[in-house]
Amino acid sequence: MTKTIVVKIGTSSLTKPETGQLALSTIATLAETLSCLRGQGHRVILVSSGAVGVGCARLGLTERPKAIALKQAVAAVGQGRLMRVYDDLFTTLQQPIAQVLLTRSDLVQRSRYLNAYNTFRELLGLGVIPVVNENDTVAVDELKFGDNDTLSALVASLVEADWLFLLTDVDRLYSADPRSVPDAQPIALVSSMKELAQLQIQTGTQGSQWGTGGMVTKISAARIAIAAGVRTVITQGRFPHNIEKILQGELLGTHFQPQPEPTSARKRWIAYGLVPTGKLYLDSGAIAAISQAGKSLLAAGIKSVEGIFDTQDAVQLCDTNGNEIARGLVNYTSDELQKIRGCQSREISTILGYAGADTVIHRDNLVLT
Numbered sequence: 326m327t328k329t330i331v332v333k334i335g336t337s338s339l340t341k342p343e344t345g346q347l348a349l350s351t352i353a354t355l356a357e358t359l360s361c362l363r364g365q366g367h368r369v370i371l372v373s374s375g376a377v378g379v380g381c382a383r384l385g386l387t388e389r390p391k392a393i394a395l396k397q398a399v400a401a402v403g404q405g406r407l408m409r410v411y412d413d414l415f416t417t418l419q420q421p422i423a424q425v426l427l428t429r430s431d432l433v434q435r436s437r438y439l440n441a442y443n444t445f446r447e448l449l450g451l452g453v454i455p456v457v458n459e460n461d462t463v464a465v466d467e468l469k470f471g472d473n474d475t476l477s478a479l480v481a482s483l484v485e486a487d488w489l490f491l492l493t494d495v496d497r498l499y500s501a502d503p504r505s506v507p508d509a510q511p512i513a514l515v516s517s518m519k520e521l522a523q524l525q526i527q528t529g530t531q532g533s534q535w536g537t538g539g540m541v542t543k544i545s546a547a548r549i550a551i552a553a554g555v556r557t558v559i560t561q562g563r564f565p566h567n568i569e570k571i572l573q574g575e576l577l578g579t580h581f582q583p584q585p586e587p588t589s590a591r592k593r594w595i596a597y598g599l600v601p602t603g604k605l606y607l608d609s610g611a612i613a614a615i616s617q618a619g620k621s622l623l624a625a626g627i628k629s630v631e632g633i634f635d636t637q638d639a640v641q642l643c644d645t646n647g648n649e650i651a652r653g654l655v656n657y658t659s660d661e662l663q664k665i666r667g668c669q670s671r672e673i674s675t676i677l678g679y680a681g682a683d684t685v686i687h688r689d690n691l692v693l694t
């Protein structure tokens with residue numbers, strides 16, 4: 326059966342750690358594998374990092390730049406070079422590809438989000454493999470994916486993929502970073518995010534020398550993808566043929582089982598497409614009402630309000646310790662909420678001097694995270 330498959334490859338797999346030069350045999354095998362999957366009728370998207378790493382190698386820089394302007398300039402050098410290598414390899418295999426560079430803002434506005442969806446649909450319909458990366462050269466700090474693990478999960482969610490493969494320089498997820506904890510235990514299957522929380526995995530915050538997010542971003546990417554019904558696998562990038570083996574049922578890498586009932590497309594956009602601009606801290610009654618009873622959020626349950634936002638902006642809903650429970654679109658501005666937090670709905674019109682919505686966030690606009 327035809328599947329939609331998103332494959333993300335990180336800098337640590339695309340380049341040689343010693344020199345930063347391209348790992349050509351890995352890239353060639355990846356191109357071969359993806360072309361083969363296309364030949365079998367699957368729809369394939371490649372999310373490729375490497376613009377900064379390849380740009381550094383091209384310019385003789387020995388470490389990933391920290392200054393934003395330099396990083397953006399280096400990415401511009403590397404992205405072109407990376408695409409040239411991909412195009413040469415895929416052309417040899419008679420497989421057309423396309424470059425798709427996205428920024429966070431392309432997914433924030435609903436119309437642009439749908440536009441991105443339409444572009445992917447057309448490309449996949451044409452039998453093209455889109456090669457996606459963040460548009461590092463123009464992305465601004467506040468509106469960044471920041472790492473391609475997240476980007477690939479958002480793309481997988483956008484196109485409602487069946488599979489997301491996160492290819493990296495370790496063969497799977499471990500109970501702790503195997504670089505620093507040699508007896509860390511391998512994890513083969515994660516059946517829910519609740520189970521993952523119980524495993525208490527240690528990830529550190531660092532990736533490899535050239536990678537960005539390490540395992541943390543892969544786990545949060547898996548969270549986004551499985552909520553969209555996408556089976557997610559973390560596996561070794563050096564052996565791209567493993568993707569075919571996994572699709573045939575071999576249990577390589579770490580598998581994250583998709584949520585049985587995926588969150589609706591609109592709610593996924595609210596939860597992960599939008600960038601929240603504020604936080605509402607809730608009391609325990611409100612937390613129980615939204616998380617267990619599926620109710621809307623009322624002003625009475627809000628203890629405090631953080632940030633400046635407008636109506637219909639996305640905000641995070643947190644417990645009093647700041648742990649996020651849900652996200653949603655607010656019916657009131659931050660100024661209004663400062664005045665009505667903790668109040669009964671019937672008091673709102675007297676406090677504000679005009680009638681507003683009964684709910685602060687209607688349950689149709691509220692997503693548990």
Ligand SMILES: Nc1ncnc2c1ncn2[C@@H]1O[C@H](COP(=O)(O)OP(=O)(O)O)[C@@H](O)[C@H]1O
Nearest residue numbers: 335336337493499501502528532533536538539
């Ligand atoms: N619990 C863990 N299990 C496996 N790897 C981990 C874990 N915690 C941290 N890591 C580190 O994450 C690294 C991969 O992340 P990163 O360098 O960002 O890769 P990529 O460039 O593929 O995105 C591994 O090399 C490993 O050292």
Ligand SMILES: N[C@@H](CCC(=O)OP(=O)(O)O)C(=O)O
Nearest residue numbers: 336374375376377472473537
């Ligand atoms: N967009 C950046 C990659 C960011 C990123 O997530 O890198 P990695 O951790 O290697 O997957 C680039 O092309 O260099």
